[in-house]
Structures are given as C-alpha cells and as structure tokens.
Amino acid sequence: MAVITYREALRQALTEEMERDPGVFILGEEVGRYQGTFRVTEGLLQRFGEMRVVDTPISESGIAGMAIGAAMIGLRPVAEFMTFSFALIAADQLVNHAAKILYMFGGQITVPVVFRGPAGGGAQLSAQHSHSLESWYAHIPGLKVVAPATPADAKGMLKTAIRDNNPVIFMEHAKLYSTRGEVPEGEYTVPFGVADIKREGRDVTIIAYSQPVLLALHAAQKLAETEGIECEVIDLRSLQPLDMDTVLHSIRKTHRAVVAHEDHRNVGFGAEVVARIQEFAFDELDAPVLRVASADVPIPYARNLERAAFPSEEDIIRAVKRVLA
Amino acid sequence: MKAEVPVKKTLPGSLTPQRLVELYRTMLLIRHFEEQCAPAYRQGKMGGYMHVYIGQEAVATGFIAHMRDDDYMLCSYRDHGHALARGTDPRRIMAELFGRYTGVAKGKGGSMHLVDVERGFLGGYGIVGGMVPLAVGVGYAIRYRGTDQVCLCFFGDGAMNIGPVHEALNMAAIYKVPVVFVCENNRYAMATPVEFASAVPSLAERAKQYGMPTKQIGGMDLLEVYREAEEIIRHVRTTPEPFFVEVLTYRFEGHGIADNPTNQALYRTKEEVEYWRQRDPIVNTARFLLENGFATESELLEWDAYAKRQALEAVAYADASPEPPLEELYRDVYTDMEVQEWR
Ligand SMILES: Cc1ncc(C[n+]2csc(CCOP(=O)(O)OP(=O)(O)O)c2C)c(N)n1
Numbered sequence: 001m002a003v004i005t006y007r008e009a010l011r012q013a014l015t016e017e018m019e020r021d022p023g024v025f026i027l028g029e030e031v032g033r034y035q036g037t038f039r040v041t042e043g044l045l046q047r048f049g050e051m052r053v054v055d056t057p058i059s060e061s062g063i064a065g066m067a068i069g070a071a072m073i074g075l076r077p078v079a080e081f082m083t084f085s086f087a088l089i090a091a092d093q094l095v096n097h098a099a100k101i102l103y104m105f106g107g108q109i110t111v112p113v114v115f116r117g118p119a120g121g122g123a124q125l126s127a128q129h130s131h132s133l134e135s136w137y138a139h140i141p142g143l144k145v146v147a148p149a150t151p152a153d154a155k156g157m158l159k160t161a162i163r164d165n166n167p168v169i170f171m172e173h174a175k176l177y178s179t180r181g182e183v184p185e186g187e188y189t190v191p192f193g194v195a196d197i198k199r200e201g202r203d204v205t206i207i208a209y210s211q212p213v214l215l216a217l218h219a220a221q222k223l224a225e226t227e228g229i230e231c232e233v234i235d236l237r238s239l240q241p242l243d244m245d246t247v248l249h250s251i252r253k254t255h256r257a258v259v260a261h262e263d264h265r266n267v268g269f270g271a272e273v274v275a276r277i278q279e280f281a282f283d284e285l286d287a288p289v290l291r292v293a294s295a296d297v298p299i300p301y302a303r304n305l306e307r308a309a310f311p312s313e314e315d316i317i318r319a320v321k322r323v324l325a
Numbered sequence: 326m327k328a329e330v331p332v333k334k335t336l337p338g339s340l341t342p343q344r345l346v347e348l349y350r351t352m353l354l355i356r357h358f359e360e361q362c363a364p365a366y367r368q369g370k371m372g373g374y375m376h377v378y379i380g381q382e383a384v385a386t387g388f389i390a391h392m393r394d395d396d397y398m399l400c401s402y403r404d405h406g407h408a409l410a411r412g413t414d415p416r417r418i419m420a421e422l423f424g425r426y427t428g429v430a431k432g433k434g435g436s437m438h439l440v441d442v443e444r445g446f447l448g449g450y451g452i453v454g455g456m457v458p459l460a461v462g463v464g465y466a467i468r469y470r471g472t473d474q475v476c477l478c479f480f481g482d483g484a485m486n487i488g489p490v491h492e493a494l495n496m497a498a499i500y501k502v503p504v505v506f507v508c509e510n511n512r513y514a515m516a517t518p519v520e521f522a523s524a525v526p527s528l529a530e531r532a533k534q535y536g537m538p539t540k541q542i543g544g545m546d547l548l549e550v551y552r553e554a555e556e557i558i559r560h561v562r563t564t565p566e567p568f569f570v571e572v573l574t575y576r577f578e579g580h581g582i583a584d585n586p587t588n589q590a591l592y593r594t595k596e597e598v599e600y601w602r603q604r605d606p607i608v609n610t611a612r613f614l615l616e617n618g619f620a621t622e623s624e625l626l627e628w629d630a631y632a633k634r635q636a637l638e639a640v641a642y643a644d645a646s647p648e649p650p651l652e653e654l655y656r657d658v659y660t661d662m663e664v665q666e667w668r
Contacts, residue, residue: 025469051469057499062492065458070466072447072459073397092489096452097459105440105448106431107657141658165660193662241662 001182009151009183010040010116010172013158014078016187018048021076024162027054028063028080028117037082038118038177060086064093064115068167071113072101076162081117084171085131098167099142114161116170119147120211120262123174124306127298132210132262135269137169138239145239146192147171149213151181153237156190164192173211173262193241197250201232204320205250207273208260209236212292212311216260219316231320239269247273248281255286256323260316265293287323292316337552342619346628348390348547349610352382353632355406356607358415361636362405362422366582370644371422373435374451378406380577383606384509385410387550388477391558395472397445397463399456400479402437403509404449407479413441419639425646432649433657453514454480454487457506461493464502464567475503475561483514485528494535494569503565505557506532509544509572515580516592532569544574545604548613575601 004012018024025048030037032045032055045053056063060081067077081087087094094115101111121130138145144166148154154172161168198213199220206216213235220231232250236242251257257277259270270291277289295309336345359377366375378385381403389410392398400407408418413429421428422436430440437451447463450456460478467474484490485508497504508528512519525531529541538560542553550572561568577598579589589598614620620628658664 054465054500057492057495059492059496061489062458062461062496065455065489065493066462066465066496069447069459069462069464070469071462073463073466075466075469077462092452092455093458097450097455101448102660103657104430104434104438105442106429106433107660108430108440108442109447110660141664144659144662166662 001184003180004151004183005177006151006154006172006179006181007038007040007177009155010158011042011044013155013162014041014044015047017159017162018044018052023074024076024078025052025054026078026080027056027067029056029058029082031055031080036080038174040177041080060089061093064090065097067113067115068093068098068101068111071111072109076112078114078116078162081115083129083174084117084119084133085129087115087117088133094137094143094167094169095140099140102166103142110165111167112165114168114170116158116172118174118177119171120173120175121299122306122310124301124303126301130299132294134171134239135263135267135272138269138272142167143240144168144192145171146237147173147210147239148237149176149210149235151179152183153190153196153235155183156188157192157237159189160192163189171210175211179214190237192238193243194238195243195246196235196237197232197246198235199231199233201230201254203230203254203256204323205232205234205247205254205257206260206316206320207234207236207247207257209239210262212260212262215311215313216316219313219320222313223317223320229320229324244276244280247277251277251281252284255284257289258292258316258319258323259289260292260311262294262311264296265291266296268293290319290323292319337548337555339555340548340551346614346620348386348551349614350628350632351386351410352547352607352610353629354415354635355382355386355409357632357636358409358419358639359405361640363582365423365640371436372424373437374402375422375436375582376403376580377578378403378576380601380605381509381511381544381574382406383547383550384507384544384572384574385479387547388505388507388554390551391555392445392477393474395445396475396477397447398477398479399447399460399463400449401453401456401481401484402449402451403481404437404439407449408439408441408446411441411444411446413439413444413446415635415639416642419643420646423643423646424648425643426649426653427642427646431653433653454484454490457484457490458493460504460506461497461500461502464497464504465500467503468500468565473562473565475505475558477505477507479507479509481514482508482510482512482519482528483517483522484508485531486522494532494537497567498536501566503561504567505561506567506569507572508569509574511574511576513576513580513592515584518592527571529569529571532571535569537567537569539569539571541571541573544572545601545606545609547606547610577602
C-alpha cells in the first residue's frame with residue numbers, strides 16, 4: 001500500500017470522483033488558481049478547467065447556496081470552506097436550506113452536496129479560526145456529519161460523501177493534512193455509520209474521532225508500555241449516522257470508557273455518546289464514563305494557553321487511569 | 326413612486342387575445358383561491374403563517390407566462406400566486422395549506438413551502454432572501470450543462486437588505502448565470518416601508534452596481550409586465566447573463582393573516598390602499614378586454630364564476646383529503662437512512 005498524506009488522499013478522492021462523474025465540481029475560495037489554501041485542490045484547475053474548479057469571492061452564504069442550488073437540479077458540488085469557523089456565515093444555508101429541503105418538500109428534491117474543509121485548531125490561530133462545531137451540525141436532522149482521522153478513511157469517506165444523495169458536512173482537521181498513512185490501491189469507499197476499531201484492547205474503551213484519534217492511539221501505546229493497560233481505541237469516523245453498536249460491543253468487553261474530542265466539553269458531541277452509553281449499557285459500566293475535551297473557553301492565542309485549552313495525550317492518560325481507579 | 330392607471334389600446338406584439346384571456350383567468354384563479362384561504366384559516370383548517378398575494382397577481386402571471394416547460398423558478402413564502410401561475414393543481418396546493426397528504430409536499434411544507442418539481446418550481450422558502458443564492462446555483466448548473474434554460478427568482482423588497490442576496494447578485498454576475506432576479510417591490514417588508522429600509526430608494530439602482538442589466542417596471546398592469554418580462558427573459562436566455570428587475574407592485578391585504586386592519590393602521594393609510602386598489606390588475610385587465618372587444622360582460626362573469634368554483638373545489642378536495650400517516654414524521658429526513666423513533 002502506498003503511504004500518502006491526508007491532503008493527498010483527499011485530492012485523490014476528488015480527482016477520481018471528478019473523472020468518474022462529470023456532474024461533480026468543486027467551488028470555494030482559492031480552490032483554483034491558488035491551488036487551495038491547504039493545497040487539497042492542487043492541480044485540479046489545470047486538469048478539469050474553470051467550469052469544474054470554481055474560484056469564488058469571499059461569500060460563504062453565496063458558496064453554500066450556489067452549491068445547494070446546483071445540487072437541487074442534479075449536479076454534485078463539493079463546496080470548500082476555508083475553515084469551518086467561517087462556515088458559520090453560511091449557517092442559514094446549511095441548516096435552513098441544505099438540511100431541510102428534502103423534508104419540507106415531501107422528499108421530492110434531493111441535495112447531494114458536500115461541504116468540506118478544515119475544522120479544529122492548534123496552530124495559534126486563536127479564537128476565530130479554531131472552532132470544532134461538529135455537535136452543532138450533528139444536532140441538525142438532515143445533515144450527515146463525518147470527520148475521518150486517517151488518509152485511508154479520508155479518501156474512502158470523501159468518495160462516499162460525493163456519492164451520497166444527502167448534504168454531508170465533511171470535517172478535516174487542519175492538523176491532519178500533513179499526516180501520513182497507508183492508503184489501499186485501487187477503487188474503494190468507506191461507508192458512513194461504521195466506526196472503526198483502530199486498536200484492540202481489554203481494559204478501557206477510548207472513543208474518539210478526527211485528530212484526537214491520533215492522541216488516543218499515542219496514549220494507548222504509552223499506557224500499554226508503561227502500565228500494561230490495554231486500551232481499545234474506537235474511531236467513530238462518522239457522527240451522523242453514528243455507530244453505537246461498535247461502541248456498546250466494546251464496552252461489554254471493557255466495562256469502562258473515555259470519550260475524547262476537540263469540541264468543547266459543554267454540550268459537546270461526547271455528551272451524546274455518554275448519554276447513549278448510559279441508556280443502552282448502564283449495567284455494563286464499572287465506572288462513570290469520562291470525557292476529555294477542549295476547555296469551555298474561546299481558544300486563546302498564547303502557545304501555552306492554547307495547549308492547555310485543547311485535549312492532550314496526557315489528559316487521555318489521566319482519564320483512563322481515573323476510570324480504572 | 327406612482328402607478329398610473331393604464332390606458333392602453335394595443336396588445337404587446339406576441340400576445341394574442343386568447344393568450345391574454347388565459348392569463349386573465351390565471352389572475353382570477355389566484356385571487357379566488359386566496360380569497361378562500363382567509364375563511365378556511367379562520368375556521369382552523371389551516372395553521373402557520375399565511376401570506377396572500379392579492380394585488381400582485383400581474384407580476385407572477387406576467388413573468389411565468391414566458392417560462393418554458395424546462396425552465397426553473399424559486400420564490401419566497403408568498404408563493405400561492407407563483408405556483409398557480411405555473412399551472413400547479415390548485416387542489417393539491419390547497420391540500421398542502423390544509424396539511425393534507427395529497428398536498429404538493431405531502432403536507433410537510435405548508436403555505437410557505439409549495440413546490441412542483443415537474444414544472445421546475447423548486448420551491449417557496451421561508452427565510453427572507455435565503456433562496457436567492459440557490460437560484461445562482463440553479464443558473465450555474467444550467468450553464469454547466471450548456472442549455473438555454475433560465476431560472477426565475479422572485480423575492481420582496483425586504484430581501485434586498487439581506488447579505489446573502491448581495492453575495493448572490495455579485496456571484497450571478499461573475500459567472501454570468503441565466504437568472505432573472507424579480508424583486509417584487511410591494512413597498513413594505515411587514516410594516517417597514519422600503520424608503521426606511523433601503524438607503525437608496527430605487528432597488529434597481531442598488532442592483533446596478535453588480536454589473537448586470539437592471540430595470541424598474543410597473544407591476545400593476547398585466548400587459549406591461551408581460552411585455553417587459555418577455556424582453557427580459559429572452560435577453561437572459563440568449564445572452565446569457567443575469568438580469569435584475571424591480572417590479573413596482575402592492576399588496577392589498579396585510580403582510581400575513583395575523584396582520585389585521587388595526588395592525589395595518591400602524592404603517593399605512595386607508596387612502597394609500599385605496600389608491601392602489603384603483604390599480605387592481607384584474608379590474609384593469611377586464612376593462613381592457615371589454616374595451617377592445619376581446620371579451621363580453623357575460624364571458625367575464627362566467628370566467629369569474631369558474632375561477633371561484635375551482636377555488637371552492639380545491640377547498641372541498643383539501644377538506645376531504647387524509648392527513649399524512651404518522652410514519653411520514655420519520656420519512657424524508659435522509660434519502661437512504663431511517664431515523665429512529667425515540668419514544
Ligand atoms: C431572515 C428572515 N428575517 C425575518 C423574517 C420574518 N419576515 C417574514 S416576511 C418578512 C418581510 C419581508 O418582506 P419582503 O421581502 O418585502 O417580502 P413581502 O412579504 O413584502 O412579499 C419578515 C421580516 C424571515 N422570515 N426571515
């Protein structure tokens with residue numbers, strides 16, 4: 001298997017899908033001539049032309065609305081947001097339009113559109129550029145929400161997203177773009193609604209998605225080496241649909257769980273996971289489920305403060321030890 | 326802003342007397358349909374918001390008359406007139422208003438979200454200006470496929486103060502999409518007069534800055550709307566580029582059903598309403614038909630009675646239609662995924 005970056009995996013998915021289906025096109029700020037702010041769309045303008053790789057003005061509502069409108073009559077737009085923090089400007093388009101059109105028109109108009117781009121922080125970009133708002137989107141019926149953590153999942157899930165007939169919020173963590181991983185040769189897709197066990201273990205289940213999956217894997221490695229604690233690491237990959245079966249199955253084995261994400265803790269996505277665990281596997285638990293998340297503060301600039309605001313490997317290790325205590 | 330009482334003696338070039346009669350009858354249907362809405366609403370047969378189009382009939386009728394079968398349109402929540410002008414079955418529209426399963430959206434959209442995909446009517450939308458960016462996407466998809474279809478997008482004067490509308494106008498001009506932006510300036514956004522809300526009184530003037538042709542036209546005279554719309558739509562179909570048209574019109578009734586006469590007295594005078602009622606597009610078209618010998622008094626009466634019957638039939642049909650089954654609650658959230666009942 002080839003080892004490539006997360007960014008290259010996304011680009012491969014886009015390229016392959018654009019070749020496969022002439023209805024797929026990309027639009028967003030700086031996706032064409034500039035080759036993409038995070039270089040995901042590098043070379044695509046040259047390859048597919050300006051009708052299919054569309055540079056837009058700084059108009060988040062316009063981008064989202066244009067993508068939705070084109071999708072309504074059969075194209076398959078992939079709209080890039082420079083970051084999901086800016087997607088807030090397009091919230092009306094995502095929530096009131098993309099998510100509702102199928103339902104309020106009685107199932108007659110589909111909106112096969114992908115909204116993708118970086119989410120999360122970690123490069124001292126401070127409060128307005130570091131949001132993880134996946135719980136906001138997952139809260140909205142009608143949107144699918146996915147956040148792959150590895151290049152292989154990124155490629156397979158972006159292809160799935162493009163072929164999906166529903167609006168998909170596709171969140172890429174900014175810190176993941178340069179990470180590397182093995183990506184299968186040839187055509188493949190990764191389905192939504194199927195969590196992936198990224199590491200097997202017997203003592204504690206760590207549930208994560210997006211970049212914190214890597215933190216959880218490092219934490220699990222350390223715990224195994226230093227304490228002999230074997231953590232099972234589950235990568236949810238897809239938040240809506242959400243695969244609780246894999247989670248519950250694991251908890252029936254380990255009887256202990258920690259949920260780790262970069263979203264804020266207060267009303268964050270972890271709260272939903274914990275609620276469902278207590279609803280469906282209360283009797284299996286030997287300890288309360290703990291959450292590791294971002295501090296409930298706007299993300300600060302100073303390096304030390306930012307580090308303290310985001311969840312870390314050490315936070316996960318501490319939480320695992322607490323549920324075992 | 327004055328609307329002159331039209332005194333016209335000639336038909337616009339392409340308009341035959343027969344076609345004019347058809348359009349007149351469309352306006353009659355819209356009027357009677359909506360006049361049946363108020364009593365039905367008072368009897369509790371409808372819920373939600375109910376925004377009627379009475380007074381503005383010439384706008385939707387005159388523009389939609391030039392749509393080809395494969396063209397598209399989107400509009401706001403004030404959408405009964407547009408759907409009827411497009412030829413959507415009045416019974417299924419009324420059923421939608423009644424929240425019935427036979428409605429155009431299975432009763433899941435209601436008054437503000439009429440739709441008729443077969444006729445390229447991509448929906449009425451409840452967020453002021455929210456669908457204007459969608460129209461740009463529809464226009465973009467048309468260009469992408471290289472056909473000569475057009476998309477009409479109807480919205481009110483109030484929508485001109487919504488940010489995304491300006492993003493959309495700018496992008497429409499950048500990508501040269503075949504969209505006609507029809508701004509129905511009925512002078513009020515709820516109780517807010519256009520002069521108060523718009524720093525520049527002419528909305529066409531405001532739109533001019535986006536590098537597309539713009540025009541302000543009268544909206545009370547069907548012949549005028551028809552003639553202007555024909556030219557504008559032909560231009561957009563053949564050029565192609567977007568076009569912004571401000572149509573001066575007026576709603577005779579309140580903003581919505583809750584906007585009763587006491588409320589209306591807070592923002593407009595009886596004299597003003599009367600002034601515009603004198604310019605009723607239906608009355609004026611009837612007069613034109615008579616004066617030119619295109620219709621007789623008895624034909625006018627007959628058509629009026631027919632339109633009223635259609636409206637009453639729509640009510641009866643809606644009344645007799647079943648409510649959506651409860652399983653419908655969980656359908657259409659996703660195309661391919663079950664949503665779990667949680668109780
Ligand atoms: C974004 C948004 N803000 C406020 C409202 C509430 N609202 C509904 S209709 C309306 C007035 C809109 O006026 P206009 O665009 O001129 O259209 P008209 O009702 O006159 O046809 C308002 C403020 C809304 N639906 N959406």
